Amino acid sequence: MLSRVADSLYWMSRYLERVEHSARLIDANVVLALDQAPAFAEQRWARLLASLHATAPEGASDARSITDALTFDRSNRASIITSLGAARDNARQVREQISSEMWEQLNRLFLQVSQIGIEDIWNIQPHAFFRSVKEGAHLFQGLTDATMNQGEGWHFMELGRFIERASATAALLDAQFAHYNRTEDEEERPQAMNQYLDWVGFLKSRTAFEAYCQVYTADLQPERIAEFLLLNPEFPHSLRFAAGRINRALQAIVRVTNSRRSGQAERLTGRLRATLEYAQIDEILSGNIRAYLAEMQEQCAQIHSTIHEVYFAPPLAAVLN
Amino acid sequence: MFTRYQLDGAYDEMFKPDATPRTHYERLYQRLLRLPPDELTRREQAAELSFLQQGITFTVYGSEEGTERIIPHDLLPRIVTGNEWDTIERGLAQRITALNLFLKDIYHEARCLAAGVLPRELIYTCRHFRREMRGVNVPRDIYISVVGTDLIRLPDGRFAVLEDNLRVPSGVSYMLANRQVMRHVFPLMFRNYGVRPIDHYGQALLQTLRALAPSQRPNPTIVLLTPGVFNSAYYEHTFLARQMGIELVEGRDLLVHDQVVYMRTTAGLQRVDVIYRRVDDDFLDPLAFRADSTLGVAGLFNAYRAGNVALANAIGTGVADDKALYAYVPAIIRYFLDEEPILPNVETFLLTDETQRQYVLEHLDELVVKAVGESGGYGMLIGPHSTRAEQEEFRARIMEQPRNYIAQPTLALSRAPCFIDGQIEPRHIDLRPYILYSGEAKLVPGGLTRVALTRGSLVVNSSQGGGSKDTWVVDP
Numbered sequence: 001m002l003s004r005v006a007d008s009l010y011w012m013s014r015y016l017e018r019v020e021h022s023a024r025l026i027d028a029n030v031v032l033a034l035d036q037a038p039a040f041a042e043q044r045w046a047r048l049l050a051s052l053h054a055t056a057p058e059g060a061s062d063a064r065s066i067t068d069a070l071t072f073d074r075s076n077r078a079s080i081i082t083s084l085g086a087a088r089d090n091a092r093q094v095r096e097q098i099s100s101e102m103w104e105q106l107n108r109l110f111l112q113v114s115q116i117g118i119e120d121i122w123n124i125q126p127h128a129f130f131r132s133v134k135e136g137a138h139l140f141q142g143l144t145d146a147t148m149n150q151g152e153g154w155h156f157m158e159l160g161r162f163i164e165r166a167s168a169t170a171a172l173l174d175a176q177f178a179h180y181n182r183t184e185d186e187e188e189r190p191q192a193m194n195q196y197l198d199w200v201g202f203l204k205s206r207t208a209f210e211a212y213c214q215v216y217t218a219d220l221q222p223e224r225i226a227e228f229l230l231l232n233p234e235f236p237h238s239l240r241f242a243a244g245r246i247n248r249a250l251q252a253i254v255r256v257t258n259s260r261r262s263g264q265a266e267r268l269t270g271r272l273r274a275t276l277e278y279a280q281i282d283e284i285l286s287g288n289i290r291a292y293l294a295e296m297q298e299q300c301a302q303i304h305s306t307i308h309e310v311y312f313a314p315p316l317a318a319v320l321n
Numbered sequence: 322m323f324t325r326y327q328l329d330g331a332y333d334e335m336f337k338p339d340a341t342p343r344t345h346y347e348r349l350y351q352r353l354l355r356l357p358p359d360e361l362t363r364r365e366q367a368a369e370l371s372f373l374q375q376g377i378t379f380t381v382y383g384s385e386e387g388t389e390r391i392i393p394h395d396l397l398p399r400i401v402t403g404n405e406w407d408t409i410e411r412g413l414a415q416r417i418t419a420l421n422l423f424l425k426d427i428y429h430e431a432r433c434l435a436a437g438v439l440p441r442e443l444i445y446t447c448r449h450f451r452r453e454m455r456g457v458n459v460p461r462d463i464y465i466s467v468v469g470t471d472l473i474r475l476p477d478g479r480f481a482v483l484e485d486n487l488r489v490p491s492g493v494s495y496m497l498a499n500r501q502v503m504r505h506v507f508p509l510m511f512r513n514y515g516v517r518p519i520d521h522y523g524q525a526l527l528q529t530l531r532a533l534a535p536s537q538r539p540n541p542t543i544v545l546l547t548p549g550v551f552n553s554a555y556y557e558h559t560f561l562a563r564q565m566g567i568e569l570v571e572g573r574d575l576l577v578h579d580q581v582v583y584m585r586t587t588a589g590l591q592r593v594d595v596i597y598r599r600v601d602d603d604f605l606d607p608l609a610f611r612a613d614s615t616l617g618v619a620g621l622f623n624a625y626r627a628g629n630v631a632l633a634n635a636i637g638t639g640v641a642d643d644k645a646l647y648a649y650v651p652a653i654i655r656y657f658l659d660e661e662p663i664l665p666n667v668e669t670f671l672l673t674d675e676t677q678r679q680y681v682l683e684h685l686d687e688l689v690v691k692a693v694g695e696s697g698g699y700g701m702l703i704g705p706h707s708t709r710a711e712q713e714e715f716r717a718r719i720m721e722q723p724r725n726y727i728a729q730p731t732l733a734l735s736r737a738p739c740f741i742d743g744q745i746e747p748r749h750i751d752l753r754p755y756i757l758y759s760g761e762a763k764l765v766p767g768g769l770t771r772v773a774l775t776r777g778s779l780v781v782n783s784s785q786g787g788g789s790k791d792t793w794v795v796d797p
Binding site: 001002003004006092093095096152156253256257258259261311314316319320 | 550559562563568569570571573574576578584585586587588589590
């Protein structure tokens with residue numbers, strides 16, 4: 001497969017995962033704000049921004065401006081519309097490699113979001129809007145699995161999707177625990193109710209609330225939540241699950257390309273998978289969880305740059321001999 | 322149905338001058354008379370939907386969100402008899418064979434110039450003549466692998482050549498798509514009519530390209546080089562690549578090392594043997610041609626000259642489809658093949674010639690003036706349909722650069738029935754068959770019939786509002 005094509009498929013998929021992630025995060029936050037005191041809401045928006053590696057728009061920290069900036073602002077690299085546009089541009093490059101159904105769905109979703117603004121959704125139904133974006137992304141994923149050959153290209157899409165998911169989950173946990181540890185230290189623990197709602201919102205932003213309850217009941221313990229999102233082998237948004245898929249996709253690609261240069265990528269993805277498979281939450285929590293999460297994000301970044309170097313843009317010296 | 326159908330001086334494809342249908346149109350005519358008008362409208366909608374769903378579109382330049390439109394399509398097939406087709410086939414095979422010999426001669430000994438077949442300066446003043454190609458040997462001496470030649474039918478019923486397209490002719494995907502759609506919309510008529518099939522075009526094209534591969538490469542890698550998604554024919558490029566099962570590449574996917582072309586794949590570099598390029602000469606290699614081109618591959622020309630990669634078509638073939646050179650093609654056929662041309666040319670005035678120029682300048686309101694290096698219906702003056710101001714503008718341009726223009730009589734292109742707003746009306750058409758040349762010429766029986774959809778218009782180019790229709794070659 002052409003390197004350019006693999007690159008485009010990878011990024012198309014990555015950007016769409018980002019769209020879905022942001023939509024879910026913003027949606028959970030907007031809904032939660034209805035039940036919580038304004039001070040808590042403000043803190044939570046700050047966490048959300050931190051987890052997306054974004055900053056608040058200048059001179060505005062209210063929910064509406066932040067939502068606007070993270071959704072419709074084309075100049076904001078972290079916004080939903082920017083990611084959707086990037087996904088669509090990548091899809092256009094490989095129009096003949098993906099099915100017509102996939103292209104049409106992506107195009108439709110892009111047009112839907114690009115034709116409205118914050119004033120159209122804010123006072124009426126922000127939830128309905130974000131849900132439709134999530135569903136649009138899910139539909140694309142479903143169409144991908146149902147209509148595309150599950151060959152090399154599909155595996156590159158899996159790779160992009162799960163690398164994005166793994167690092168987003170790690171970033172989200174990091175922001176949450178940064179906040180949790182701080183309030184712990186300063187002994188100004190908020191009222192139990194706000195605290196509880198916070199964790200509910202956190203789980204929901206990972207579509208994990210119901211799945212968590214099935215495993216641990218509705219008794220929300222930060223340690224259990226960390227364990228669930230980091231180490232659960234079955235939950236599709238856990239870090240361990242993503243690491244397993246990354247490893248699986250890469251192995252499939254290695255088999256097809258038969259490349260001699262894939263050793264480093266295999267080692268990195270195998271290590272990430274094994275680290276999470278054999279980890280125990282007590283060990284992680286007894287150490288510095290934030291350092292651990294930073295390490296996870298770092299490993300995802302390394303995997304990305306290795307894949308980039310091996311498959312998308314290898315240095316000429318490496319491929320010529 | 323036919324109430325708005327009136328005959329005039331032009332050749333009508335369906336009706337004889339006495340208004341009775343020609344034999345090979347008889348069955349279509351009878352069928353149309355029996356069909357209720359709504360039925361045709363319904364089928365037209367079905368056809369349009371089919372085009373849209375298959376994504377058979379062309380990109381409209383200049384629109385931000387990359388608007389894609391379907392090419393206007395007419396429902397009624399254009400029918401050519403097997404006998405007529407056989408003449409076309411022999412005529413085009415002869416013409417392409419001669420032009421290929423001519424190209425080889427021009428870039429080597431130039432015997433035809435020494436023999437005075439055509440004036441030397443015609444070649445050296447041609448914008449598409451590539452000095453860099455002199456003395457370069459191309460694989461199997463094949464310069465033009467893929468050709469699209471535009472034919473028109475004269476009032477007396479003979480086919481004549483209007484122009485050759487020897488560089489990167491496009492439109493063949495519409496020929497194939499039209500047929501696919503028509504089979505869905507009019508399945509019964511196909512059963513009755515004995516239409517010659519064209520679906521093997523992709524396979525024939527692949528064989529033509531394979532013929533260019535070096536013999537020591539038994540499993541050659543063949544790719545289609547596209548300028549990219551913003552090119553108006555991008556759909557066709559993806560379509561043909563899929564039909565042939567070859568990789569669709571852009572310039573940035575290729576690189577040249579030690580005069581060998583490679584493509585960058587996830588499994589490392591893969592050597593490329595044949596490039597079916599849909600990029601113009603100018604943009605192929607920034608080191609050899611236009612330095613500002615980002616569509617090409619640096620070093621490609623050197624690899625080509627070294628014989629390590631084949632290009633279809635070769636570089637510099639545009640010298641043979643120059644509109645001024647066109648006037649000499651009959652002489653070229655006589656010189657290289659020692660045969661009389663089977664398909665006639667259209668009478669052409671060369672404006673570098675004093676007397677001919679004088680005549681043209683006095684008759685601008687009757688003639689068609691064309692810029693020699695343009696295609697796609699751009700840079701044209703159609704005398705009878707032009708204003709005084711336009712004529713004056715062309716007069717000034719001709720005086721300034723006579724070599725850049727030619728003139729031809731305004732021809733009454735033949736007309737064929739088209740389904741327009743619920744009625745059948747005649748519209749002017751031409752015919753572009755596609756010729757594949759790999760030492761011998763091969764044609765699939767059919768072509769792209771282009772239609773000037775505006776009443777009375779003579780311009781059939783899709784960039785100028787033309788449409789297309791399916792072309793049937795039928796055996797009685």
